[in-house]
Amino acid sequence: MSQVKSTSKPKKHKTGESEVQTPNAMAKQPRNIVQKIWDSHVVSQQEGHPAIFAIDLMLLHEVTSAQAFQTIESRGLKIANPERLLATIDHSIPTRQNRYEIYDEAARSQVETLRANCKRHGVPFMDFDSGNQGIVHVIGPELGVTQPGMTIVCGDSHTSTHGAFGALAFGVGTSEVAHVMATGCLLQEAPKSMKVEFKGKLKKGVYSKDAILKLISIIGVGGANGHVIEYTGEAISKMSMEERMTICNMSIECGARAGLIAPDRVTYDYLRGRRLAPPDSQFLKAVEYWNSLKTDKDAAYDKEVVIDLDQLDPMVTWGTNPSQGCELGQPVPSPKSLPELERKDLEAALAYTKVDAGKSIEGLPFQWAFVGSCTNGRIEDLRIAASILKGNKVASGVTMYVVPGSESVREQAMKEGLDKVFEEAGAQFRMPGCSMCLSMNDDRVPPGERCVSSSNRNFMGRQGPDSITHLASPATVAASAIAGRISSAAKYL
């Protein structure tokens, strides 16, 4: 991939981007990137009403779309812009080799329904073996269809992943999926903005997953409710697109409506040459526009948080929501000192995960290890896991799944021989999909068993009824799998 100059001057952008002005043009007021993207997508707004807000791209998967197609059809409506949609199958499909045969009748019907709906309505559909099938939040970026400044929705809360490209991307419910199908727009209230600055540098063996788990542990699962987060700071600018996607992916776990990162050279280098990215002849023009999206000097936010990452150690969750985590080596907090309702919640979480308060979680034995999901199922994640597993064996008594996020991640991993590394270590290298991230397909953690997982949610029963989840980075998952106990990856790096 050739390099792109990202240095076009932040002069006035006279490229026909009328959208950089708001209707009631407070033109001189400095704005942050969230406000800029918001302003540029408001089609119209009546006093006291939500805005009619234009959506540039909607991603679809089999679980949250069928009822929306029904709505459209039952009301005799057409899909407004089928070319602004992109569908795939990921949640309920099997990840075994012969995944074409879906034994679960309901799951099979979901897949077939989506396939038929897409065909009937002319919606691009990334089916098995298209080379592009995969988790919806993995394939958008890979195809280059996720671009800065866009508005992107999907009937899935981890749509925030696409924010890594400087897009305003958020999850919606199925009713809203139908609204976008019918109109290309949504009714929306302007979001509040929040700046999260990650200062400092990550130590070796500490990854963006640890940084985002740290943030969530500090501000809580509702800490960013109603806000769109812009992540900034030295640590962010050093991160690859894969690492940034991991950060933005988990924005929803602190309640944020979305999370995004201003586009820069890293973004442009990633995008250039991808199939649905701007063609070379248009690329610089696109870059000029993308650069104009960056937060103006002195722009304000509704909320700001600064987190220093210099001393951060790997994070692991011990409870039943993503905020209930701590650094390896730190003690799990004790409920004793808390007010009543919080104390009860914490006691319930610890009773469920069977973790001792006041002690470190390091050394806790477990039965399952999972590297995959839209949080950490991309090629870099697989490379990190492979580099640790190479020459080692997964402990007996531990079953390890490595599930690539997409067909193209899988293909790339095989090109690099990572599949061999996983197999020699005794891990299963499977077909792409959401897999064990949620208990919707065949891949589940059995009742009472414990899993160290690179996914994003540790809710009760998330990976299977009565299963226990510990969220961690792919490195921590791999190192723990070798030990059979929750462990740091430090000695492998």
Add this chain to the structure above:
Amino acid sequence: MKKYETLTSKVVPLPKNDVDTDQIIPAQYLTSTSRDGYGQNLFRRLRDTEPDFPLNQDRYKDAEILLTGYNFGCGSSREHAVWAIAGANFKVVIAESFADIFSNNSAKNGLLLVSLPKAVIERLLKRAEKDDLFVTVDLENQVVLVKEGLTTEKHSFEYDPFRKHCLLNGLDDINYILSHQSEIDEFRTRNAKSWTVSPSNSNEENLALAGTKN
């Protein structure tokens, strides 16, 4: 969508914070392609593991109001969570606060969400756990009325005026948006990007399109 009408009902107490949508409706019950039938699996895990979970108790059989802590409905965007709550015949959820997407989804399905201050929630939760608690929720006037002996407690709540209008009149968003079609068309023309490559135009680049791979 059904219109919301003022309602008086017994309250089901759920004294928890951060109740996530995986608890409301676990993923293994999401494989249906319709909107119906989710009510029976509302809080399935809690119902199966806690014998005295309120929804297992006969005394709450006809209750239409759920009362809970803060950040209710966090996690997944699954609208199935709302369909499950509505499917179990709840019309109102009262909590200290709600997660964003859940709150949006509720409005689109005629489920009224009412936020009250922490102190009030905690007091009402205690009362509802002890005795039957009846509450009236009046959206028109944005008040929750709680009978206490001969007196009535009155708690006002805030509610977005546009959502209120839609709920009280049973309106949904599609028609509202479609009534602005010409503005939408004009917006699209004005903002077309010269660099857009649409997936449906890329057959020759080996992108699989609907049906071509079966």
